[in-house]
Amino acid sequence: MIRAFHRWPGLIALALVTVLALSGAVLAVFPVTERIAAPQAEAGLSVATLAERVQVVYPGLEQIRRAPSGRITAYWFDLGQPGAAVIDPTTGQGVASADPDPLQRWLTNLHRALFLGDTGRVISALGAVAMLVLSVSGAFLVARRTGGWRNWFARLRGPLPGRVHVEIARVAVVGLILSSATALWMTASTFELIPDGSPSLAIPSEVSGETGAPLAELALLGTTPVSELRSLSFPYPGDATDVFTLKTDRGTGYLDQGNGAVLAWADLGPWQRISETIYTLHTGQGAALLGAVLGIMALGVPAMGATGVLIWLAGRRGRPRIRANQPPGRADTIILVGSEGGSTWGFAATLHRALGAAGQTAHIAPMSSFAPERYTRAERIILLAATYGDGAAPGSAKGFLETLQAHRGAHDIPVAVLGFGDRTFPAFCAYARAVADTAEAAGWPVLLPYDTIDRQSPQAFARWGQALGAALGIELDLCHQTVLPSTTDLTLVSRRDFGAEVQAPTSILRFALPRPTLWQKLTGTGFARFSAGDLVAILPDGAQAPRLYSLASSRRDGFAEIVVKKHPGGLCSGQLTALEPGESVRAFVRRNPAFRPDRSRAPLILIGAGTGIGPLAGFVRENAKRRPIHLFFGMRDPDSDFLYAQEISDWKNEGRLSRLVTSVSRAQRPRYVQDAMRADAPELVRLVQSGARIMVCGGRDMAAGVSEALRDILAASGLSPAKLKAEGRYVEDIF
Template sequence: MIRALHRWPGLLAALLLTVLSLSGAALSVFPARDRLAAPQAEAALTVADLAPRILAEYPGLEQIRRAPSGRITAYWFEDGTPKAGVIDPASGRAVASADPNRMERWLTNLHRSLFLGDGGRIAMAAGAAAMLALALSGAALVARRTGGWRRWFGPLRGPAAGRWHAEIARVTVLGLTLSSATALWMTASTFGVLPDEARAPGFPAEVSGQTGVPLAALEGLDATPVATLRELTFPYPGDATDVFTLKTETGSGYLDQGTGALLAWADLSGWARVSETIYMLHTGQGAALLGLVLGLMALGVPAMAGTGVALWAKARRGRPRLHGNIPARRAETIVLVGSEGGSTWGFAATLHAALTQAGQSVHVAPMSAFDPARYAAAKRILILAATYGDGAAPASAQKFLDRLEGLETAPEAPVAVLGFGDRSFPDYCGFAGQVAEAATAKGWPVLRPFDTVDRQSPQDFARWGRHLGQALGMDLELAHQPVLPQAATLTLLSRRDYGAEVQAPTAILRFSLPRVPLWRRITGHGFGGFSAGDLLGILPGDSAPPRFYSLASARRDGFVEIAVRKHPGGLCSGRLLALRPGDRMQAFIRRNPGFRPAAGRAPLILIGAGTGIGPLAGFIRSNARRRPIHLFFGLRHPDSDFLYDAEIPGWQTDGRLARLVTAVSRGKRPYYVQDALRAEGADLARLIGQGARVMVCGGREMAAGVSEALAEILRPTGLTPALLKAEGRYVEDVY
């Protein structure tokens, strides 16, 4: 519901909000300009001092006004011609023209009404209402994504467009809420929806009928600082029944032009004070710095519109058209999809095609359409569920758990739940896990145990497909092909081989940088700007999905480097280890922003085993600032698979690596990396307590053991791996 409230007003009002925000940002400059340009009155100067100065210079003086910026403007007649000027309060002389700025007036009309009068005002009010809905719903979504309001400024992970959208939102949402709410108030006041804020005193029934009182003798002017003046209007020349009108920040009144006596006075009402405060908050008039801040925040709207449309378009593209989607009542297999960005729909389409080719009748639908009463022919129900933010349901899975809970009995067709997520998030596949637990609690028969796919891995999906095929009694190959970026040709420069003695052939492969267009180098796309920890996608051929290897180098290193271990029957690893210097292959870059060192000087605790040392070595190589790095490396035998054994001593000597702890698993007494962590537990707890960041790279079993060991080590401190993940201080790259 919150996402729908956020998405549709944004898409429908993107252009209007862009005009509204850009014009508002431009207008925010004028109050600051006026404040800086206008001569300011001294704090002790009163209206009784100022008015005679101006009158002496301009005998035909008609009115004196003071703007919230402090600019004083006088209006007078000279030889029957109306004149106006900006006044220097020290001399009473005009120092600048009082003509309104044409650009400011044009922008004001655009911002208020689109030059369309009352109809335009209503349209802009609708835009302000949409902005308010976007701001409030966006704030709720950001809080959900970061894990709560207390973690509002916590680290964000995920695709660049989504991260930038949320980063801009959490900086600007307060200003946008304030601007849109005040705009709606002002529109309501303009159209008379709110009570009349004016409360002027009644015009005096009797006046002295005399004229010519000195301005300094007018009652109260000597006690009225210029800083509080709004307006002083002079009587019409020759009309003895007219009076002086004085308006200040506290109220307004009339003064007799013959005696100077105060004839009537009315204090400013509370409602008027509220309205003036709202006007000040919206326009910046009288609060130039606040106006500039709100103007800068308004510039976030077009940026968020762009990233928001990109996210929406990506979600639309990610939901493929399914050909031959059997109606739910006739399908043997029901596939339910919970997706936020749309990528899970691509996996569902691959599953639909494979099952259909195997002779199954398949119906694919969003999880929100869950209705067992319609599944009359169903023999199995497969649920593919992503997770949004901190364990929340994605857009297409709203109400699923409520509907499951509301069933009297569980469906008869057995279920298999597959979660899609990113291990770098603290609640990895959290929503899918909730679905699996709810199904078990309901007594729903299980076709396959709960399983997960990390970072849209085609390999994880293919593995799950083979297990599903076994449960169905068929061969099921799920060769998911995500939309791939354009590949480049890499040439192997050198290789270093390890692991032959322990029957685990491994190599560090170094490739030359491919030539990339200038625009890619400027924008940092693809090979134009990769970092250690990003992923190198290899196309093994034979229509197989790409394999991904963590990069052990950054572009500034001048080469592309990965560590590869040969897997039995591995198509890609086998081809890579068969390469010789001069051989070529096709590859592309996939960003992995969730797995890279955060900026700063806080210590890094790097934990890896086997080829998992690859990106960790890249981080150490890039440690030009010599921040403290502690490396825990698990290997089989130091004489066989001690990867980067040639570089590590040099990194220790020049301060890039502060400490190395190795764990050798092949020996008289197997010693694993989690054992090494426990042995150094006291020092690790101290480092983490001081703000250290933990980065883990390697196999799933190793990562699970590391998490368990750290949980034991940190238990006395009150910290946990889950809490560190929520703070962005514990990240994993697991395969």
């Protein structure tokens, strides 16, 4: 619901709020420039003295005004002609024209009324409503994504448009709420929907009848400092019944022009003070620095609008058109999708097509439409669920868990739950896990054990499809094709082979960097910018889905390097390990910002086995600042597959690597990397307590063993892998 309140006002009112924000941002500059340019009155200068100075220069003085910025403007008549000027209070002389800046006047008209008068004011108010809805709902969405208000500035993960959108939002949202709320107040005041609170004064009926008293003898003018002045209006020349009208920060009063007596006075009321404060907060008049800050925050609106549209379009592209979708009452398979960005719908469409090709009738719909009473012919329900933020339901699954619990024990349709997520996130597939647990607790039969797909892996999805086909007694080939970026040819320049003696042929492959285009240099796309730990996607001949390999180098190294183990029957690994220098493969880069060292000086604990050494070696290679790095590396045989052995020795001598702990699984007494960790437990506890960050790369079984060993090692210290993950101090790259 919150996402709907956020999405649709943003899309519908995007142009309007962008115009209001940009014009407001430019208008915020004028109070700053006015404050800088306006001559300021000296401390302690009285209104009487200021008026005397100005009156000497302009005998026909009619009024003096002081703006919140401190700018003083005088208005007079000379030989029947009106005049006005910005005044230097030290001399009373005019120093600049009092005419409003044409650009400021034009922008003000655009900002307040879109050049449409009262109609435009109403439209601008609707834009302010949209901005307020966007800001408040956006604040709740940011809190949900970061895991709560206390984690407001927690590190973000995910696609670039989403991260940019949230980064700007969590800085600008307070200013945008303030600006939109004050705009609505000012509009309501303009249309007299709220009282203005102006003091009410009766016109004085009894005056002295005298004129011409020196200004210095008017007591209230002599005791009122210019810093409190708002305006002073002079009596009409020759009219003994007219009076001085003085407006200050304290109130408004009438003064007798003959003896200076205060004929009437009204203090500013609370309501007017509130209105004036709101005016200051919105315009920056009288608070130039605040206005500038709000103006800068307003500049985030077009950027958030652009990234918001990109996020929405990505979701639209990710949700394909479903052909031959059967009604829910006529389908034997119900496929329900919980998706946030739209990518899970693509997997659902692949499953839907494959079931149709196998002679099954299938209905596909969002999880939020779950209605078992309509599935009269259903033999199974398949739930494909992504996770939003810190374990929350994705957009198309709102209310599903509550509905599922409400149908406890009411149906006997077998259920299969497949979670989609990114294992580098602490809450990996947390919502899908909750769905599976809730279905089991509610008594729904299990069609397949709960399973997960990490980082949209087509291979993992195909393996799950084989298990589903076996459960259904049909052949089910789930060949999922994602929309791929354009590829670049990578040419091999060198290779080093290992592991043949232990039946684990592995190669370190180094490719020449392709020359980036000008656009790639400007945008950082393609191979123009990448770091160790990012992923290179290789598209092997005869395949439609790429295979991902962690990069062991960065752009600064001048080459792209990966570590590849040949798998029996592996299409991509077979082609790569057979590649000769001078030959090429098609590839593209996929960013992996969650798996890279932070910029602190805290120790790094790198843990990997086999080809998992690749990105870890890249991190050590880049450690020019000699940050303490402790590397735990597991291998089969040091004489056969000790990858990067010479480089590691050199890095230790150069101070890039502080310590190396190895484990050998094919030794006379086999030892795995988690065994090496347990043997080094006291040092690991000391490092973690001193703020060390742990990075793990390798196979799923190895990573599970590392997590279990670390949980045991840290138990007495009150720490755990889960807590470290929540703090961003334990990250994994698992394959």
